[in-house]
Amino acid sequence: MKKLSLKLDEYLPLREVVFNALRQAIIEGEFQPGERLMEVTLANKLGVSRTPVREAIRMLELEGLVVMIPRRGAEVAKITVKDLKDALEVRMAMEALSVRLACERIDDKGKEELKAACINFKEAINSKLVPAIVEGDEAFHNVIYKASKNNKLINITQNLREQVYRYRVEYVKDFLYHDNLVREHDLITMAILKKDADTAEKIMKEHIYNQEQIVIKNVTNAE
Amino acid sequence: MKKLSLKLDEYLPLREVVFNALRQAIIEGEFQPGERLMEVTLANKLGVSRTPVREAIRMLELEGLVVMIPRRGAEVAKITVKDLKDALEVRMAMEALSVRLACERIDDKGKEELKAACINFKEAINSKLVPAIVEGDEAFHNVIYKASKNNKLINITQNLREQVYRYRVEYVKDFLYHDNLVREHDLITMAILKKDADTAEKIMKEHIYNQEQIVIKNVTNAE
DNA sequence: CAGGATTATATTGTGTAAGGAGGTTTTTAT
């Protein structure tokens, strides 16, 4: 009996492909906020029929990346400063929870991953390459979420982050804060390894708060 | 399988109507966990074509109420005790946040709504009607979320609650705890009105913890 | 004959295509 898992791994429904493509395009700013997303246009552009496009839009709608206007169609969601503040407020609570749970539940493998992610982020900062830094930061927080061993938490946060993602690069561009970021990551890592939940939560909250200030400062200036 | 009727009171896209109908059916246990949801069957039963059914399923998928099996179709998501615990763990953090924000931001109108919801819940308890109690509890927490004035929080929690909703009736059936529920609601209400965030958060956490214990006890017994 | 493997058939999801009803937006004509 042979394994035929290869085909299974390769298969993705077309709607998922379209969904990922559109999400990526929105997050990376390829589609401007407020821009209309028309079925036929997208279908032609992507070389698929309207059905998978429609289904992808339904998903993006629930993710909050597009808004539907009845009988008018979909457009890229506009994120206001209030939206951003709301999202970050929730995110702070989620990160606080995740870091607290991580302290309780992290195992040896998780510890190694955490250390690796921390070092990796430091290297990304040294490289001064914005995409690498964004990715490194992302990975660091992901490791902590994973260590919380709470799938619901992981799931919700993934969804939550997408909203803010578009403005994510902003705080990373602020080179002044890079040393700060590294220090905070270090402190959080050490606190988790020592299973010091109170300290970890405290630093994490400050960490998110600092990010919030920078993001909001940049966004309000941009407007 | 029972009758699935669509109500067309007001104008809503058909997919939304189907989505609501299916969600309701899943939450109320009309569709058992693991039961398959077939496009044509549902379409015929609901008297619509496959398109809105498919789109509704895409939405339910993202809500986590159904899971897709590649090339096999959709089935009602099975919720394990671990899933339930995870969801309640996150929910506790969310309720804690909401009550804390409510203390900061509640206005006069919110205060009136809160008092009304508290009294309403007490009446529901006295009536001993399970649906009324569930609804009253729901309304009470909704008022608090609303008072937090954080749309993201409201949104995420709405989504989060749906998962647990199916087991929601369980803790309400435990009549032993009814006095406790009323007392906790009273304490939370008073704390918010006095803007005593620490107390409000403390009681709320206990409140959710108690619910968690009852729900999990009932679910594990049922298995 | 029994039981397991194999093949055939039916079922179902997935994607494409074409088109119509009913709105909305834009253009045109008065």
Place this chain on the structure above:
DNA sequence: ATAAAAACCTCCTTACACAATATAATCCTG
């Protein structure tokens, strides 16, 4: 400037093709 007309787009329906899966029928072997 306003109202009618045209163009456009969503939303839903219908129909079909194809691939994967499940179920039933068949065959082969001991």
